[in-house]
Amino acid sequence: MENQRPLILVSNDDGIISKGISELVKFLRTLGEVVVMAPDTPRSGAACALTTNEPIHYQLLRKDVGVTVYKCSGTPTDCVKLALHTVLGERRPDLIVAGINHGDNSSVNVHYSGTMGVVIEGCLKGIPSIGFSLCNHQPDADFEACGPYVRQIVSAVLEKGLPPLTCLNVNFPNTRELKGIRICEQAKGQWENEWENFAHRGDAHYYWMTGEFRDTDADNERNDHWALANGYVAVTPVTVDVTAYGLLKEMKDWFPVNEE
């Protein structure tokens, strides 16, 4: 029967030793067979980055009943690509799950997130994929309240699948009093005051990344940032077809001479 259980590939961007990925595996292991391949060092903010200019490597860390764990020197996206190519061999996972991230990946953070790098890669490979993130950066963040929702959402996707080119970005507010799930749109907004002047040395100016997020659409109850601010689990469906269809027709009038 073991082989009939769903196969779930897990990765993240905080690295293999983070609490968030251990908690995620704990929540998932009764739902299927779990294979983890995660970065050997923290890779927050890795987005969909690839390692193109040097080889990467992976190693088996441990194999328990239903859970096999590998570490990988590559990015989160590399981890997915390499696991599919090597340790999973002919077996195609039923689901790819990333997280649980230590920190908020709602709104524009979807573009910078290595957690969502995992998810986007899974989606591009045609495999249903979900990223989970908690709005708490601390290494010892409390993920306990996320458990029932992780299991509910994963079970739903295992049962129903996801349409082609779509995946899920799930964010939890940092509270034990979760009010339930809201299906959300990506909030509009942007990061401001993003750099702290760190030092000058000769002609070189050093800066450290910091920043404050400004929600430019704060009263919009449809968006994920609003849901988090109001105690809901924010489930944002994400597309990997980033064509701006709205602009397609308009732009065809811009260069009329060149169109056949």
Next chain:
Amino acid sequence: MENQRPLILVSNDDGIISKGISELVKFLRTLGEVVVMAPDTPRSGAACALTTNEPIHYQLLRKDVGVTVYKCSGTPTDCVKLALHTVLGERRPDLIVAGINHGDNSSVNVHYSGTMGVVIEGCLKGIPSIGFSLCNHQPDADFEACGPYVRQIVSAVLEKGLPPLTCLNVNFPNTRELKGIRICEQAKGQWENEWENFAHRGDAHYYWMTGEFRDTDADNERNDHWALANGYVAVTPVTVDVTAYGLLKEMKDWFPVNEE
């Protein structure tokens, strides 16, 4: 009058010493005042990655009439964020341009591309942004045929702007015989056979990234990969709002108990 010329911020992912960015600056300098801040090393495949775990630094390299050049130790996305925060000061660029990339950024490559990392960051900051790429990876690629199209597209965007949350991904086929511009959708497709077994050392398995792109929608004349294969300049409008709106309504029925 100098101050009334458009201000154009330029970056890339191949790094400050690549031929592609020099050619781009050559094509742009008569259209406006150009400020370059580009990575000091190659950053291909950087996507929208950020440097979050160490400080980054920038340095002035040279200042000519109408062209000022800085190098930066960060990612392509860092370059945009840092230039806006530091060397541009109170001045907001009229346009952000990335490239010209040595290599194809059409189809799913939009997700991995550091060139498009520059463009997406500009777009998230509300500044019209365009990425240019040539389907030729060679360091001495011939960009000459791109020039008139770069200038035509940049001029059009300086005149008309771009709608909020949208930017452009422009790809050139590797030919001097360009057939004109086509406004395209992002091609469906995926990378396969992505890893070359490089070595084993102890328990560690080393792999080098490689791969072949398979266009799963090859006959679709609307897509950017088709346009490139047929000698056209592919202009793909891209959105940074990645909400899968098509799935929003359907998903609301998945978790009815939790909705208020």
